[in-house]
Amino acid sequence: MGGPRSGNMRCILPPVLALLAAALLTVPDPAGDARGDGTYTLPTQPAGLAAALDLRELRAESVNGKLRLMVGLGAVQNPWNAPLGYSAGVLDIFVKSRLGGASDLGGLGFTTPPNDGWQYHLHFTGFDQTLDFVPDGSSKPVRKNVALPIRLTGSTLSIDTPIPAGQYSYWVTLSVYSPFTPDGLLRPSVSGGAASLVTPRSGTGRGSAPIPVDVISGGDQTRAYTLGVLQPVGQTRDRRTILLLGMGIFGLLLTLVATVAVWRSPR
Missing domain, CATH: 1.20.5 (Single alpha-helices involved in coiled-coils or other helix-helix interfaces)
Structure with missing residues (x-):
């Protein structure tokens, strides 16, 4: 019973258990849904943006006690020659680690469900990254001056965060990047040329079309765009x-x- 086979099993099990312990969450997202509620028409200039704006997966892992987030994309494009090697979209990840928090999802046209909120907001373009944090007892985020190492492996963006690893909830959105707006976000409009993001609804004011073209949602994506309320994925342990x-x-x-x-x- 204690021969070579059992010895091999003892050698194999610890690494396998370590890998299982490191994986916290995997959420797939359907391919080809980077059209908002289905009515968005993506810019044709730069060309070929559709796959590069298509969210495919969110993965969360524990690495040395910290949270690593990996976002899979349909493809990678760098039309604006960003240092990261990807500049088609603007990635926003909101993390709920406890009760309370902020309900507005970064001014993108979405809110959290009632009585819900986030504590961390990670914002990425091909040129820069930021991290906002909502302190205990507050609903207003503050900017944290920390490094957010991000790398591109194939069509996956991998982010090492300073956030303690845990079972959290997430909201993930991807918007069209534009170098011609102050915040790098291309907003929807009801009409425009080849470089415009066009939707039937107005792109400004209350009830406007949300800015992101794709989301990883815990509910129906069309309904999220219609109501402006985005359901989280994952879970939070209180x-x-x-x-x-x-x-x-x-x-x-x-x-x-x-x-x-x-x-x-x-x-």
Whole structure:
């Protein structure tokens, strides 16, 4: 029973278990849905943007206790010659790590569901990256001056974050990049030329079309664009709830032990 085969199994199991422990979340996204609610017409200049603006997957991993996020794309394009090697889109990732937080998703035309919110907002273009954080007891984000190493492997963007690894919820959006706007976002309009993002709805004001052309959503994408409410993917463990549950179980165990002790004591 303790021969070479069992020895090999002991050698193989630790790395396998380590890999399983590192994986936190994998969420696929359908191909070919980078058209908002289905009515968006992408710019034809630069050419071939559709696949490069198509979100395919979100993966979250624990690496040395920190959160690594990987976003798969349909293709990679660098029409504006960004240092990263990708400049077709603007990637925004919002992370919910606890209760509370901000409900507006970065001014992109989406909000979180009622009584929901995010604590971290990672924003990426091919030229720069930023991280905003919502402190405890606040709904207003503040900018954190930290490095966000990002690399491109095939058609996957991999981001090493300073966020402690955990079971979180996420909102992920991808917008069209433009070097001709102050914030790098190409906004929808009801008409325009080859370099425009066109939708039937107005691109400004209340009830306007959201800016992103694709999202990774926990619900129906068309409905999200119609209502402007984006459902998260993943889950958040509320440590306070877990603590209360643990205290409750501990209290029950103490009661059980005390009851048994009384029952077994001599009379």
